Amino acid sequence: xxxxxxxxxxxxxxxxxxxxxxxxxxxxxxxxxxxxxxxxxxxxxxxxxxxxxxxxxxxxxxxxxxxxxxxxxxxxxxxxxxxxxxxxxxxxxxxxxxxxxxxxxxxxxxxxxxxxxxxxxxxxxxxxxxxxxxxxxxxxxxxxxxxxxxxxxxxxxxxxxxxxxxxxxxxxxxxxxxxxxxxxxxxxxxxxxxxxxxxxxxxxxxxxxxxxxxxxxxxxxxxxxxxxxxxxxxxxxxxxxxxxxxxxxx
Amino acid sequence: xxxxxxxxxxxxxxxxxxxxxxxxxxxxxxxxxxxxxxxxxxxxxxxxxxxxxxxxxxxxxxxxxxxxxxxxxxxxxxxxxxxxxxxxxxxxxxxxxxxxxxxxxxxxxxxxxxxxxxxxxxxxxxxxxxxxxxxxxxxxxxxxxxxxxxxxxxxxxxxxxxxxxxxxxxxxxxxxxxxxxxxxxxxxxxxxxxxxxxxxxxxxxxxxxxxxxxxxxxxxxxxxxxx
Numbered sequence: 001x002x003x004x005x006x007x008x009x010x011x012x013x014x015x016x017x018x019x020x021x022x023x024x025x026x027x028x029x030x031x032x033x034x035x036x037x038x039x040x041x042x043x044x045x046x047x048x049x050x051x052x053x054x055x056x057x058x059x060x061x062x063x064x065x066x067x068x069x070x071x072x073x074x075x076x077x078x079x080x081x082x083x084x085x086x087x088x089x090x091x092x093x094x095x096x097x098x099x100x101x102x103x104x105x106x107x108x109x110x111x112x113x114x115x116x117x118x119x120x121x122x123x124x125x126x127x128x129x130x131x132x133x134x135x136x137x138x139x140x141x142x143x144x145x146x147x148x149x150x151x152x153x154x155x156x157x158x159x160x161x162x163x164x165x166x167x168x169x170x171x172x173x174x175x176x177x178x179x180x181x182x183x184x185x186x187x188x189x190x191x192x193x194x195x196x197x198x199x200x201x202x203x204x205x206x207x208x209x210x211x212x213x214x215x216x217x218x219x220x221x222x223x224x225x226x227x228x229x230x231x232x233x234x235x236x237x238x239x240x241x242x243x244x245x246x247x248x249x250x
Numbered sequence: 251x252x253x254x255x256x257x258x259x260x261x262x263x264x265x266x267x268x269x270x271x272x273x274x275x276x277x278x279x280x281x282x283x284x285x286x287x288x289x290x291x292x293x294x295x296x297x298x299x300x301x302x303x304x305x306x307x308x309x310x311x312x313x314x315x316x317x318x319x320x321x322x323x324x325x326x327x328x329x330x331x332x333x334x335x336x337x338x339x340x341x342x343x344x345x346x347x348x349x350x351x352x353x354x355x356x357x358x359x360x361x362x363x364x365x366x367x368x369x370x371x372x373x374x375x376x377x378x379x380x381x382x383x384x385x386x387x388x389x390x391x392x393x394x395x396x397x398x399x400x401x402x403x404x405x406x407x408x409x410x411x412x413x414x415x416x417x418x419x420x421x422x423x424x425x426x427x428x429x430x431x432x433x434x435x436x437x438x439x440x441x442x443x444x445x446x447x448x449x450x451x452x453x454x455x456x457x458x459x460x461x462x463x464x465x466x467x468x469x470x471x472x473x474x475x476x477x
Contacts, residue, residue: 066473123422130419133409143405146470147419150401153466154423161426161455165433 003201006209010202017195020188028188037101042189044094046196047087048117052155054084054200055124059152062145074141077148079207081127083200088121116162123151256349259342263350268357270328277324278361281317285366288313289373301374307435310370311391311428314363315421321358322399323416325351326407344472351403352396352467359392380438383446387438390456391431397463398423404474430455 003009024042031038058081065073095114100106109115130147134140181189271277292309293299301309367388371378398420406415434452438444 066470119422119425123419126415126419126422129411130405130409130415133411133415135410139408142473143408146401146405146474149470150398150423150463150466153462154426157459157462158426161429161459164451164455165429 003205006202006205009198009205013195013198013202016191016198020192020195023188023191028185029182034102037098040094040098040101042192044091044098045189046193047094048091048113049193050196050200051084051087051091052117052120053197054080054087054204055120055155056152058084059148062148062152065141065145066149071138071141074145075208075211076204077145078131079204079211081124081148083203083207085121085124085127087200088117088124091117092121110166112163112166113159116159119158119162120151120155123154127151256343256346259346260349260353263342263347264353267350267354271354271358276327277321278358281320281358281362282365284320285313285317285362286369288316289366289370293373298374300376302376302439302441304432304436306374306439307432309374310367310439311431311435313366313370314359314388314391315395315424315428317362317366318355318359318395318399319417319420321355321362322395322403322420323406323413325355325400325403330407330412344475345468347475348400348404348467348471351400352464355396355399356392359395360389363388363392375439376441377443380435380440380444383444383449384435384438386453387431387434387449387456390453390460391427393460394427394456394463395424397460397467401463401467401471401474404471408474426459427456430459 004012020042024039028039028042030036058077061073061077061080065071065077092114095111095117096106099108099111099114127144127147131140131144134143289309292313296305296309298305367381367384371381375381402416402420402423406412406419409415430452434449434456437446437448
């Protein structure tokens with residue numbers, strides 16, 4: 001599968017997100033119950049969906065890494081999880097703001113989706129200490145992949161368990177996208193979701209490109225200074241050198 | 251040389267682990283002592299002399315969960331210190347090691363519960379009628395603890411921050427176990443005697459959790475050992 005270039009991806013993300021926010025403020029109707037604050041829905045829910053999908057994608061990329069042994073898949077898995085964690089911070093902050101505005105408290109335990117998200121977030125937050133506690137690069141990649149797969153399986157299971165623990169489900173102020181959301185709200189939501197997904201993808205690809213560029217740079221610098229080629233050790237995560245890395249002779 | 255079958259390898263590793271534990275008494279007595287002390291802490295932390303329902307379930311299960319962390323931390327100590335991990339001396343497959351370690355962890359936890367649950371009953375419960383059905387909940391919870399515990403313990407055993415990583419990674423992973431086991435136990439330990447209405451649902455969640463992580467462990471465990 002050939003993706004369009006990173007530049008096209010980034011421009012598309014910007015345009016779709018701008019269009020989405022324009023729709024949020026100028027097109028989507030005010031919610032009858034919650035009024036203006038409900039508009040945070042168009043930011044909060046796409047962030048949450050992208051973050052959760054990103055976690056699961058990280059697990060699938062980790063499967064690809066374990067199957068092929070190619071460390072580029074590990075780098076992709078790492079970056080996918082890394083950006084999903086950053087999006088996750090956004091989810092928790094926007095969710096907290098929304099809870100304060102609609103229920104008067106910064107945190108509510110009877111909103112199962114938000115609570116599940118917190119648990120998933122706490123689990124993935126341990127991904128960094130895990131990675132950086134393992135010295136050997138190859139082993140680090142394998143163990144991180146095992147974690148990513150385990151945690152990826154945990155995400156849906158945890159949502160089921162937390163939802164079942166609710167003695168009474170909090171009355172949903174509005175139905176979710178597949179329920180009774182009016183068409184104009186649904187359209188706005190879908191545009192925002194598409195924009196957020198494009199943004200996630202663009203950021204993932206940007207970080208991968210930056211990592212690969214800095215790896216080639218340090219390789220070139222070492223070659224220039226005439227130092228012997230040392231395989232990068234320790235906790236740096238960088239995709240493996242392409243087989244035809246330019247050799248600089250001095 | 252004939253490659254030993256997985257089952258006989260599993261049995262051998264399990265027997266080795268249990269013999270080591272019987273001779274050194276490193277894990278189970280520590281877990282039991284920890285559990286009893288934690289009960290005393292809860293007695294003052296909550297300022298209650300008797301517990302029932304959700305409070306009883308929470309105290310018992312939080313204690314078992316934290317005591318389990320002690321054993322999970324020590325599960326691979328011998329392998330790490332004696333180098334049995336890197337170059338497994340016998341050519342057995344990873345599944346045998348996974349199964350043996352999970353089995354020994356389940357046995358430790360069952361022994362712990364045989365000691366700790368009666369003490370818990372003695373300390374806090376007015377009626378013991380909920381204890382026999384509680385056994386089923388605890389067994390399913392132990393299987394879940396073993397499935398995730400072995401996986402995380404083997405990851406942590408090969409890292410620098412090993413004692414730190416086990417609780418850090420394991421506790422969020424165990425939240426569903428806590429939700430389901432506490433959900434089932436609070437009905438069983440209810441003040442007016444056990445009720446069984448909501449228990450089946452939670453047992454199903456526990457069984458599903460156990461199977462999911464057993465399958466994940468089975469699928470990925472070889473990658474934790476290959477070097």
